[in-house]
Amino acid sequence: MIRLANIAALAVVVAAGVGLYQLKYNTERVQEEVRALKSQITADEAAIKVLRAEWTYLARPERLETLGNRYLALRPTQAGQIIGSIEEVPLRDNPSTVVAQADDFRIVQPTPVRAPALRPAPTPAPAPDREEAEERYQEVRHDPGNDLLVRIHTTLTERQHD
Secondary structure (H helix, E strand, C coil): CHHHHHHHHHHHHHHHHHHHHHHHHHHHHHHHHHHHHHHHHHHHHHHHHHHHHHHHHHCCHHHHHHHHHHHCCCCCCCHHHCCCCHHHCCCCCCHHHHHHHHHCCCCCCCCCCCCHHHCCCCCCCCCCCHHHHHHHHHHHHCCHHHHHHHHHHHHHHHHHHC
């Protein structure tokens, strides 16, 4: 009987030893993963600092101004372009030409230039003939998404006839 108790106690001790051995190595593995993650976090934070510094360098106003002058065909606003009230907006003779010109996307084609002094003057788009403009307007008018254009056209037409 004593031998059976000794064998059972020995089995419990061996099982506890094996369990503790596995627990120790699992803990070491988890600690190594934690160290690797902390190292990765540190590296990512350093990379974020570098990227923020690079962003700050690239977003300098004088650099953006130079790039804007080089690649964008923009000019400063002139005093004569500012209107004080809506009544000062001039009416067009034929509002359908406005719709037709707005639908022609070939009008706005940016052309890259080397320096602001070499920028060509913008060329106005040729005015479409009346039949073509009416055709385009009819296409736009029947589109249900263009109710605002139809209302503008009818308002302007009524004003012209008054």
